[in-house]
Amino acid sequence: MSDKKLADIQKDFSQWYQDIVYEAELVDQAPVRGCFVIRPYGTEIWDNIKSVLDKRIKETGHENALFPLLIPLSFINKEAQHVEGFAPELAIVTKAGGKDLEEPLVVRPTSETMIHFMFAKWIKSWRDLPLKINHWANVVRWEMRPRAFIRTTEFFWQEGHTAHATKEQALEEVLLMLQEYVNLAQDYLAIPVIKGRKSEKEKFPGAEKTYTFEALMQDGKAVQMGTSHLLSQSFAKSFEMQYQDKEGKLAYPFLTSWGATTRLVGALIMSHGDQKGLVLPPKIAPIQVVIIPILKKNADNSAVMDMANLVKSKLEGFARVKIDSDETKSPGAKFFKWELKGVPVRMEIGSRDVESKSVVVADRLGMAKESVYIDNIENYIRELLENIQNTMFERAKERLAAQWHKKEKLADFGPEMQEIGGFYQTGWCQDPECEKELKKYQASTRCVLEEKTFKKCFNCDKDSVSDVLVAKSY
Amino acid sequence: MSDKKLADIQKDFSQWYQDIVYEAELVDQAPVRGCFVIRPYGTEIWDNIKSVLDKRIKETGHENALFPLLIPLSFINKEAQHVEGFAPELAIVTKAGGKDLEEPLVVRPTSETMIHFMFAKWIKSWRDLPLKINHWANVVRWEMRPRAFIRTTEFFWQEGHTAHATKEQALEEVLLMLQEYVNLAQDYLAIPVIKGRKSEKEKFPGAEKTYTFEALMQDGKAVQMGTSHLLSQSFAKSFEMQYQDKEGKLAYPFLTSWGATTRLVGALIMSHGDQKGLVLPPKIAPIQVVIIPILKKNADNSAVMDMANLVKSKLEGFARVKIDSDETKSPGAKFFKWELKGVPVRMEIGSRDVESKSVVVADRLGMAKESVYIDNIENYIRELLENIQNTMFERAKERLAAQWHKKEKLADFGPEMQEIGGFYQTGWCQDPECEKELKKYQASTRCVLEEKTFKKCFNCDKDSVSDVLVAKSY
Numbered sequence: 001m002s003d004k005k006l007a008d009i010q011k012d013f014s015q016w017y018q019d020i021v022y023e024a025e026l027v028d029q030a031p032v033r034g035c036f037v038i039r040p041y042g043t044e045i046w047d048n049i050k051s052v053l054d055k056r057i058k059e060t061g062h063e064n065a066l067f068p069l070l071i072p073l074s075f076i077n078k079e080a081q082h083v084e085g086f087a088p089e090l091a092i093v094t095k096a097g098g099k100d101l102e103e104p105l106v107v108r109p110t111s112e113t114m115i116h117f118m119f120a121k122w123i124k125s126w127r128d129l130p131l132k133i134n135h136w137a138n139v140v141r142w143e144m145r146p147r148a149f150i151r152t153t154e155f156f157w158q159e160g161h162t163a164h165a166t167k168e169q170a171l172e173e174v175l176l177m178l179q180e181y182v183n184l185a186q187d188y189l190a191i192p193v194i195k196g197r198k199s200e201k202e203k204f205p206g207a208e209k210t211y212t213f214e215a216l217m218q219d220g221k222a223v224q225m226g227t228s229h230l231l232s233q234s235f236a237k238s239f240e241m242q243y244q245d246k247e248g249k250l251a252y253p254f255l256t257s258w259g260a261t262t263r264l265v266g267a268l269i270m271s272h273g274d275q276k277g278l279v280l281p282p283k284i285a286p287i288q289v290v291i292i293p294i295l296k297k298n299a300d301n302s303a304v305m306d307m308a309n310l311v312k313s314k315l316e317g318f319a320r321v322k323i324d325s326d327e328t329k330s331p332g333a334k335f336f337k338w339e340l341k342g343v344p345v346r347m348e349i350g351s352r353d354v355e356s357k358s359v360v361v362a363d364r365l366g367m368a369k370e371s372v373y374i375d376n377i378e379n380y381i382r383e384l385l386e387n388i389q390n391t392m393f394e395r396a397k398e399r400l401a402a403q404w405h406k407k408e409k410l411a412d413f414g415p416e417m418q419e420i421g422g423f424y425q426t427g428w429c430q431d432p433e434c435e436k437e438l439k440k441y442q443a444s445t446r447c448v449l450e451e452k453t454f455k456k457c458f459n460c461d462k463d464s465v466s467d468v469l470v471a472k473s474y
Numbered sequence: 475m476s477d478k479k480l481a482d483i484q485k486d487f488s489q490w491y492q493d494i495v496y497e498a499e500l501v502d503q504a505p506v507r508g509c510f511v512i513r514p515y516g517t518e519i520w521d522n523i524k525s526v527l528d529k530r531i532k533e534t535g536h537e538n539a540l541f542p543l544l545i546p547l548s549f550i551n552k553e554a555q556h557v558e559g560f561a562p563e564l565a566i567v568t569k570a571g572g573k574d575l576e577e578p579l580v581v582r583p584t585s586e587t588m589i590h591f592m593f594a595k596w597i598k599s600w601r602d603l604p605l606k607i608n609h610w611a612n613v614v615r616w617e618m619r620p621r622a623f624i625r626t627t628e629f630f631w632q633e634g635h636t637a638h639a640t641k642e643q644a645l646e647e648v649l650l651m652l653q654e655y656v657n658l659a660q661d662y663l664a665i666p667v668i669k670g671r672k673s674e675k676e677k678f679p680g681a682e683k684t685y686t687f688e689a690l691m692q693d694g695k696a697v698q699m700g701t702s703h704l705l706s707q708s709f710a711k712s713f714e715m716q717y718q719d720k721e722g723k724l725a726y727p728f729l730t731s732w733g734a735t736t737r738l739v740g741a742l743i744m745s746h747g748d749q750k751g752l753v754l755p756p757k758i759a760p761i762q763v764v765i766i767p768i769l770k771k772n773a774d775n776s777a778v779m780d781m782a783n784l785v786k787s788k789l790e791g792f793a794r795v796k797i798d799s800d801e802t803k804s805p806g807a808k809f810f811k812w813e814l815k816g817v818p819v820r821m822e823i824g825s826r827d828v829e830s831k832s833v834v835v836a837d838r839l840g841m842a843k844e845s846v847y848i849d850n851i852e853n854y855i856r857e858l859l860e861n862i863q864n865t866m867f868e869r870a871k872e873r874l875a876a877q878w879h880k881k882e883k884l885a886d887f888g889p890e891m892q893e894i895g896g897f898y899q900t901g902w903c904q905d906p907e908c909e910k911e912l913k914k915y916q917a918s919t920r921c922v923l924e925e926k927t928f929k930k931c932f933n934c935d936k937d938s939v940s941d942v943l944v945a946k947s948y
Contacts, residue, residue: 028592030542032579037592040537063514068504069612069628091570097616098562105506118502118511138543142571154543
């Protein structure tokens with residue numbers, strides 16, 4: 001970590017993001033196009049997100065399995081829309097074991113084809129349904145405009161894959177997992193999100209319907225946080241996934257897939273960060289409380305260190321606590337470092353605090369800085385962490401509300417959207433030709449909403465089918 | 475799962491292994507050479523091993539990070555022995571993003587080169603040492619003789635990578651992590667292991683010294699369970715990993731790497747399994763206790779189910795418990811299934827048990843089958859699980875002792891070793907020419923031991939330097 005200042009978050013958000021991901025030691029550039037090393041602090045944030053999501057995936061009746069990284073190229077070619085969508089992004093193994101391969105292998109960009117091949121072996125009877133599998137994996141999609149966490153050639157994710165006897169059950173699954181994602185974003189990442197359906201143009205290659213949850217970053221650009229797909233039956237048919245139903249007839253199951261990626265870490269940074277650095281929600285922060293003992297040079301600091309250890313032991317049962325006792329750095333340098341790293345609570349302990357049996361507690365949001373008697377410290381910190389988590393979500397909701405506009409005609413709101421960003425809720429006839437007009441303002445449809453508050457399309461004179469959210473996006 | 479019988483474990487161990495990995499639904503064959511799908515039950519076993527090891531890796535001061543899957547081919551070529559060792563096994567990406575790549579990318583067979591490239595950026599001063607990183611990852615080595623878990627083209631592992639100021643510190647790290655592996659094997663997997671140093675011929679390509687821990691399977695063949703390497707300085711030099719030491723001079727750090735893989739699951743199966751199927755040690759078993767309610771057709775089974783749920787709730791605080799209430803299967807079929815899957819404890823509850831407020835408890839080792847009053851069930855199960863774990867380790871140690879022979883001359887013990895397997899401890903002059911003689915009996919040196927009980931080499935007339943363990947191996 002250098003002492004380099006971050007770019008001005010108001011004037012150059014993009015450069016601020018570039019600065020913070022390196023300065024907070026979340027990532028480093030790797031010597032392969034579009035790839036990043038995720039450093040320990042970034043890995044810990046991702047692992048915390050993973051463990052919350054993994055628990056819910058299991059609690060909703062799914063089991064984890066591990067599928068191969070390499071997929072025969074012919075598999076990808078089996079579903080027409082799928083291959084069209086992914087072909088330009090594939091990394092292809094043509095040599096292995098010292099020989100040219102007879103059939104090239106694709107480094108998986110997603111695992112539908114491999115998993116459906118296996119499903120076809122496993123699903124023989126109606127008793128085998130529903131089949132609910134989840135896969136934590138790395139995937140590769142060749143990326144021309146890389147951006148740490150947000151767009152990377154290799155990324156990490158979970159991909160859920162399920163098979164059901166009826167379309168209704170499949171759709172129920174799609175919406176259930178979408179709601180799990182929304183809960184993760186709002187209750188843990190403190191990011192308010194909007195859920196809705198992707199347009200035909202924006203949906204997953206090979207899906208019948210794609211549902212998405214979208215968040216708005218501080219610079220007014222949207223991030224697609226994750227998606228949940230009701231797949232078309234063509235996947236099941238391509239892999240001859242036939243089973244005997246209760247009546248003894250051959251049937252194809254209805255499939256879903258749903259995924260969330262390391263991109264969530266990027267959204268976390270861009271939702272909450274400030275000029276001083278990261279701001280991490282307590283539920284996800286690798287370190288929730290950092291204790292900084294104020295050490296004197298050439299003096300006996302044992303009373304201060306004893307108190308730091310005592311406080312740490314009081315908090316460890318419910319909080320992730322670190323004591324920064326590095327003697328080569330000044331307290332000021334430590335404050336700077338842990339603010340940059342977004343630690344929610346900072347505690348200072350000096351010799352005077354030892355006498356008064358109290359510690360100075362400050363929060364990363366700048367709400368308060370107080371001296372707290374150590375007999376009360378557990379309750380105080382427990383409440384403060386909860387308060388920080390809630391306040392972050394409230395602030396993010398207020399920001400979202402301020403950046404969310406309802407407008408009738410693209411010609412009127414387009415220039416403003418292009419200039420300052422934001423979500424624009426408007427009416428849409430659902431004609432792809434009107435959707436294309438958004439490109440003029442570097443925007444796209446983010447999701448089709450259930451409500452209908454506009455009578456006419458944002459572009460043409462036709463009636464609106466339902467509202468749509470449009471925005472510039474990452 | 476079919477009702478197919480497993481091959482005779484005494485007569486055809488190899489076929490028994492093939493049968494059990496599929497019948498217990500640990501893996502399935504994937505449509506790519508040498509690759510397997512690891513099914514949910516196998517994934518859960520691996521995840522349990524992972525979480526034990528990950529905890530110890532963190533407690534010993536290492537941090538997890540994520541490094542790219544794809545490595546420039548030129549990186550692999552930088553360390554002469556390394557490329558020689560891995561070249562024949564590489565899978566190579568030559569096309570990506572719709573174009574031929576200027577420089578081919580290797581799907582990592584191991585990450586030394588990538589991680590050392592990053593270490594060279596991160597280690598600039600003595601203050602940056604020691605640097606202790608761990609990486610959970612999938613790796614690919616083209617495999618001509620695949621065998622589920624034991625030899626697979628893609629496998630899962632952790633690879634630890636550390637850098638130290640002195641060779642002594644590096645060696646201390648190498649031996650510390652070797653001991654952590656030994657503890658994992660013995661205390662959790664219930665597999666007794668022997669640790670030692672690999673011969674020059676058997677060591678990791680590019681290492682100065684490789685330490686190993688080896689276990690003996692029931693068929694008398696050894697499995698290399700994992701390795702811990704003191705790397706030669708050539709890795710640090712190849713990547714110009716120079717830093718300023720305390721005296722201000724430029725120095726190269728001393729590196730280590732150490733890894734354990736999904737192969738541990740294979741060793742677990744081959745160490746403990748029997749004619750009925752898997753036998754899993756309680757500490758690693760995905761399900762520790764299976765409760766089988768004896769349900770009557772067309773009857774009110776609610777009292778039996780209530781009692782099953784009551785017992786489950788009593789045990790859930792400390793054990794992983796499953797109730798198998800599938801009404802389409804007979805109790806007999808369920809006993810067969812859960813024995814096959816190696817669940818340590820089986821519990822039966824019928825209507826008579828409800829009346830007597832007791833349950834019938836049987837263990838997978840066949841030690842006892844008892845009726846236990848449900849007020850005592852927590853203590854009984856807690857002790858039984860501990861007892862099973864300890865008994866499995868004791869039995870495995872007895873077996874190892876019976877299969878461990880001390881012999882002077884290869885010419886005498888070679889034929890026996892080839893025929894029935896086992897560990898053979900003998901003397902060795904450490905000349906590779908003598909080591910080559912072992913091939914005649916399909917054996918190799920497994921590890922060089924610290925003790926010296928033989929005066930002469932197993933092959934020639936020269937003095938022995940120290941004892942060596944030789945065996946056939948997977």
